[in-house]
Amino acid sequence: MIYIYNDYGGTHTTSLAAAYHLKQITQSERKLTTEEILNVKFFNKLTKNDFGKIIFHGIDENGDSVYTIGRKSSKLVVPALRDLSLLLESKHHFEEKIIFSNTSPTVPILMSIGGFFSRGLKIDFIGVPLLVMGAKQCCGNIFRLVENTKQIGKSPNEEQVIILANEVYK
Template sequence: MIPMIYIYNDYAGTHTTALAAAYHLKQLPQSERKLTSEEILNVKYFNKLTRQDFGKLLYHGDDEDGNSVFTIGCKRDKLAVPAMKELTLLLQGKYHFNEKIIFSHTSPAVPLPMSLGGFFSRGLKIDFIGVPLLVIGAKQCCDNIYRLVENTIQIGRTSFNENVIILENEMYK
């Protein structure tokens, strides 16, 4: 089996991406059931990143198949992931490494309470308003995130002809 690298990406890299990485690594229940507040708040990196973390690839661990799982917050830069794809293709061609890389965009699954919660908590540092909104939003979208991750893994396992795949995941809006 060709080794793969999964990179979940969105605006901040600290909410839906953290949940996606946790689902992928089986650190959350493997079902579409609603998560508890405690499960959400205990996810590594959930609501813990700052502006200085934008653009950094954060390693979350290796999945059961030995594939690496990362997250990244790209802010509003729509060119970040395509640029990473082009750089990856260049490096694969020059250095002949064979890892398949799957970029999976989690922003389409973000509900309004999560956007507002992120703004209050991370942007304005008003956690007493932001964190409860983030938890409400996470509970609203956790089933979509779970399905998004399952779909991402399935595409990674079945796409044999592409070395770099970008999933926009628009169906999870």
């Protein structure tokens, strides 16, 4: 199975989701510390050159691969990847189940503003504290989103590619 967490930038909530999924940060709904947040691999480290790249984060306890992608505002990226996956399945007998899980509904306004200052304007002394505050606000929602994503992955489902919009986390 392949899990791909996706959102606008691919460097904040997706990185936290991948870290929760891989148990690189404590699996609970408690608030994360500033140090835990800033030590998450790829958190606030990706640039505009990384948009659209599928980034490998690791293998989970079940042997499943975990990736992230920043899709910008394009609503076409995930459906195109779904179609490509189905094409590979039909033409080349690719039989890996793929789950695309949207982390955008977990993003609080502080994280959006912090990301704009830090990644967009390169003003980290304003952006990073806002990102950390935003991450502390939404870490419980991200944890629940990851747990739900993993449950769906484990459930018997005949679909080879599953797209989770995760609107419930708004």
